[in-house]
Amino acid sequence: TQLVQATSVLEIGMFTGYSALAVASALPPDGLLVACDVSAEWTAIGRRHWEDAGIASRIELRLGAATETLRQLLESHGGGSFDFAFIDADKASYDAYYEACLELVRHGGLIALDNMLWGGQVADPTAVDDTTAALRALNAKIVADPRVDASLLTIGDGVMLARRR
Numbered sequence: 001t002q003l004v005q006a007t008s009v010l011e012i013g014m015f016t017g018y019s020a021l022a023v024a025s026a027l028p029p030d031g032l033l034v035a036c037d038v039s040a041e042w043t044a045i046g047r048r049h050w051e052d053a054g055i056a057s058r059i060e061l062r063l064g065a066a067t068e069t070l071r072q073l074l075e076s077h078g079g080g081s082f083d084f085a086f087i088d089a090d091k092a093s094y095d096a097y098y099e100a101c102l103e104l105v106r107h108g109g110l111i112a113l114d115n116m117l118w119g120g121q122v123a124d125p126t127a128v129d130d131t132t133a134a135l136r137a138l139n140a141k142i143v144a145d146p147r148v149d150a151s152l153l154t155i156g157d158g159v160m161l162a163r164r165r
Contacts (some may be wrong), residue, residue, distance in 0.1 A: 001026035001027060002026050002145070003110070004083050004084050004108070004110045005048070005083070006027065006031065006083035006084040007028055007030065007031045007032070007081060007083060008031065008032050008034075008081060008082045008083050008084075008108075009023055009024075009027065009032070009033045009034070009083060009084045009085070009086070010033075010034050010036070010070075010073070010082050010084070010085040010086070010101060011023065011033060011034070011035045011036065011085070011086045011088075011136060012036045012066045012070070012085070012086070012087045012088070012089045012097045012101075012125075013036070013037060013066070013087065013088040013089025014035045014036075014037045014042075014043060014046060014088075015037070015039075015042050015043075015046075015088075016042055016043075016045040017035075017043060017045060017046015017047065017049060017050065017089065018036050018046070018049075019047065019086060020046055020050070020059055021049055021050060021055070023084075023086065024037060024050065024055045024059050025053065025055055025056040026144065027055075027056075028064050032058060032059075033058055033059045033060070034060050034062060034069075034082075035059055035060065035061045035062065035075065036062050036064075036066040036069045036070070036089070037061070037062075037063060037066075037082055037089075037098070038063065038064065038065065038066075039063075040063055042060055043063070045072050046061075047051055047061070053104075055116060057115055062077075065148075066089055066093070066097060067096050067097070067100065068094065070097070070100035070101070070104065071100070073104060074100070074103055074104060074160075077104070079103045079104065079124065080103075080104070080105070080106040080107065080109075081106070082101075082104045082105050082106065082109065083105070083106060083109045083110070084105070084109055084110050084111075084112070085101040085104065085105050085109075085110070085111045085112070085115065086112045086114070087111065087112070087113045088113075088114035088115065089114065091118070091131045091134055091135055092130065092131060092134050094113060094134065094135065094138050095134065095137070095138050095141070096138050096160050098111065098113065098138065098142070098162075100118060101155055102147060102148070102164060105164050106164065107164055107165065108163065108164065109163070109164050110161060110162070110163050111148070111161075111162045111163075111164065112157070112159055112160070112161055112162075113138075113142075113160040113162070114156075114157065114158075114159055115135070115146055115157045115158060116135055116138075116139055116152060116158040116159065116160040117152075117154065117158025118131065118132055118135050118157065118158070119132060119156050119157060121135075122136045122139060122158075133134075139152065139160065142160055142162050145162070146165075147164065147165055148162040148165060149163045149165060150162045150163075
């Protein structure tokens with residue numbers, strides 16, 4: 001967040017809100033994190049912690065299908081209106097989220113995708129399940145994508161960083 005001096009951030013998939021807490025804490029007081037998720041139950045856990053940390057005003061939670069939320073954000077905010085995007089939701093939709101974020105994130109902005117090594121499965125040619133195949137294809141796509149500079153970090157379960165050119 002601070003690396004790209006972000007003031008506007010997208011988060012797709014937030015589960016219990018831990019990463020949203022970390023990202024929003026790094027934003028300036030007038031910064032905004034738009035968090036997309038489908039679960040009111042799990043995100044309620046995060047809301048309590050955002051309030052306790054005093055950063056709830058920096059987080060706008062949007063419940064619903066992320067593809068629809070991203071489409072709405074493109075219409076309402078326009079292209080290039082976000083500095084940073086973090087993707088950690090349903091893996092089968094990662095490619096759609098990546099494409100939407102490429103429109104929404106400004107030139108020089110950053111897109112981070114979590115779980116891109118998928119427990120090492122993406123490097124195992126015998127792993128042929130749908131999720132592994134989708135992540136393997138997206139890794140290859142991003143590395144070859146002339147719209148970004150990319151680096152796959154071997155931190156945790158793999159974090160792909162794609163800086164929009």
